[in-house]
Amino acid sequence: MNKLVFSLFLISLLYSCSSDLSEAQKQEYTLKGKEIAQSTAEGMLKEVAKNKKEGGVKQAMAFCNAHAPEITKDFSSKFGVQINRTSHLLRNEKNAPTQREQEIIDLYLSQKPDALKPIVEKNSDGSVQFYAPIKLLDKCTVCHGVIGETMEAKNDSIVKVLYPNDKAIGFKEGDIRGIWSIKFPKK
Ligand code: HEC
Structure with a gap:
């Protein structure tokens, strides 16, 4: 019996030292990750809508081209x-x-x-990574949709000037457009 207790003790010790995250930690990072992804998406879409209203898809596209990376950086430092x-x-x-x-x-x-x-999983350096799918919404199709259907050919031409190797067209509402990948520093 004592042996059994001792092995259980060893197992629990090993478990607590292992690099896996507990269920509670996973839940905590999932919630935080979702919140960060949502705030970042809202922050971006607000600016896209404003620019689209002011200068159409062309201005909105130019805005994404110039500022999308910067917006993700701003939200990264904020969180x-x-x-x-x-x-x-x-x-x-x-x-x-x-x-x-x-x-x-x-x-x-x-x-x-x-x-x-x-x-949610732990990286080898001890940081924690959150991944979540990004689904295409109806309002994304003007810039990522099916040419001649949901996306105008003239808008695709604007894309191709900025991104000659663009592959991000042809998406339908609900399709997986990509993923969020958020790294939480090691505590
Ligand atoms: C006004 C045009 C426009 C709209 C509307 C738009 N995008 Fe984009 N999207 C871009 C441009 C330009 C880039 C490349 C700039 C960047 O993010 O680095 C991009 C990049 C992305 C990326 C990064 C991966 C990659 O291919 O570079 C994702 C993911 C993405 N868009 C998803 C969406 C989703 C989801 C929506 C709708 C909620 C959306 N986009 C709406 C123009 C747009």
């Missing part, structure tokens, strides 16, 4: 994390996925769109 948006079909090549991000995207693409859940 003390590192926010990235990445995709399997990139517009801005600077947003290219890491190997792990590509694996997460592939996993989401293999699942039913309604069943997708955020994923």
Whole structure:
């Protein structure tokens, strides 16, 4: 019996030292990650809408081109994390996925769109990474939609001037456009 108690003690000790996150920690990072992703998305979309109203899709596109990276940086410093948006079909090549991000995207693409859940895991350096799918909404199609259907060809021409290698078109509402990838520093 004593042996059993002792082994249980050893197991629990090993468990507490392991690099895995507890369920409570996972839940905590999931909530924080969701909140950060939502605030960042809202912050961006507010500016996109304002620019679209002022100068149409052309101005909104120019705005995203010039300021989207800066907005993610601003929100990153605000929350003390590192926010990235990445995709399997990139517009801005600077947003290219890491190997792990590509694996997460592939996993989401293999699942039913309604069943997708955020994923939280520990990185090898002790930081924590939050991933969540980014789904395409109706209002995104002007810049990422199907040419000749939901996206005007003239808007695609604007995209191709800014991003000659653009792959981020042809999406339909509800499609997985990419993922949020948010790194929380090691505590
Ligand atoms: C006015 C045009 C416009 C609209 C509307 C728009 N985007 Fe984009 N999107 C861009 C541009 C330009 C970039 C590249 C700039 C950047 O983010 O680095 C981009 C980049 C992205 C990226 C980063 C990955 C990549 O391919 O570079 C994601 C993810 C994304 N958009 C999702 C969305 C979603 C979701 C919506 C709707 C909620 C949306 N976009 C609406 C123009 C737009």
